[in-house]
Amino acid sequence: MSATSIGTSVAGTLRTWRRATPERVWPAGALLLIVAIPVADFFLPPHIHLAHLLVVAVAVTAVHAGPRVTSSLGLLAVLALVVAGAERHTLTTESVVIELVALVVVVAFLVFFTRLRDRREGELARVRRVSDATQRVVLRPLPDRAGPVTLASEYRSADADTCIGGDLYAVARVPGSTRLLIGDVRGKGLASISDTATVLGAFRAAAHRRLPLPELVAYIEDTVRWSLAEFAEPDDDVAERFVTAAVLDIPDDEPVVRMISCGHPPPLLLPGTAAGVTPLVVPDPSPPLGLGLLSADTTYAPATFPFDRGDRLLLYTDGVTEARDRQGAFYPLAERAALRQDRPPEALAATLITEVREHTGGRLDDDMAMIVVQRDRDPSLVG
Incomplete structure (x- = not known):
């Protein structure tokens, strides 16, 4: 033999x-x-x-x-x-x-x-x-494509053996554009699912109505405030319950992205034609949802950033950037994303989330969510 x-x-x-x-x-x-x-x-x-x-x-x-x-x-x-x-x-x-x-x-x-x-x-x-089943109903998986963009997402809950928590994301396809939501409910794990469901439900109910972006965010704000007041327990401190969020609109026929940030960490822009990472800092950010700090005559102000074919957006929650190692050092997301920006969206998201877990030694103190958005289709080909 x-x-x-x-x-x-x-x-x-x-x-x-x-x-x-x-x-x-x-x-x-x-x-x-x-x-x-x-x-x-x-x-x-x-x-x-x-x-x-x-x-x-x-x-x-x-x-x-x-x-x-x-x-x-x-x-x-x-x-x-x-x-x-x-x-x-x-x-x-x-x-x-x-x-x-x-x-x-x-x-x-x-x-x-x-x-x-x-x-x-x-x-x-x-x-x-x-x-x-709760995750599939509340936090639905993102599609691989929505209009002219490719999507890849990763989610990790701080609670062991739990698939959903206080971080959230959603996408809605409307005529002429793709709308995205990423947010972070104060708190983590199972205790924040109620507020997570409220925000996602409001976004899905209003996103397809072709409302201008400021009106869409205002609708979500009203829904969150009503929910907090209506379903708060007697010992709840409603003033301490809020949601940071970023709502984005990606037009099919313009190489831009419009965004309203409600106290959320700035997304990272990874250009397709050059190396480097640029934080998309909104000049006039709005307060987190649910605090009711905007007056009745104040409107949300969207900011516009370039977003051309081949460009990528990295959306994330603070569970990623505030992850610490044993010496107390934060995870350097921008630096690591720049080193791996040539990877496909799915591989990029999976690699970064894996690195966060390795950075913290496998323990998570907060929920983590991440979305990689890549514009990779000719607007004339979008149906």
């Missing part, structure tokens, strides 16, 4: 072993142990007794199997102890009786433990399904 054939055979065996689940491998090993112990006892000297090791087989099974398999192997272990005692004519001795009672008690405990564990795992699986 050639070296190549041997290598292929070994690789195939390893792949088969990896595919074998612990639920199958460990019970099979435990079963062999249960059978081997009475056989070994038969050939060993009288002063060497291995039957007490039967509990190890049951315990290992309980770690990887459910209550049905554990109880079955536990019963076999009890029978194996009886057989081992009968072989040595010690079944009625005090030591063997004590071992037998102890094994029965341990098996009963392990079966009870596996039943509780399976019930808990079932509850966690249902909670995870509800969380995933």
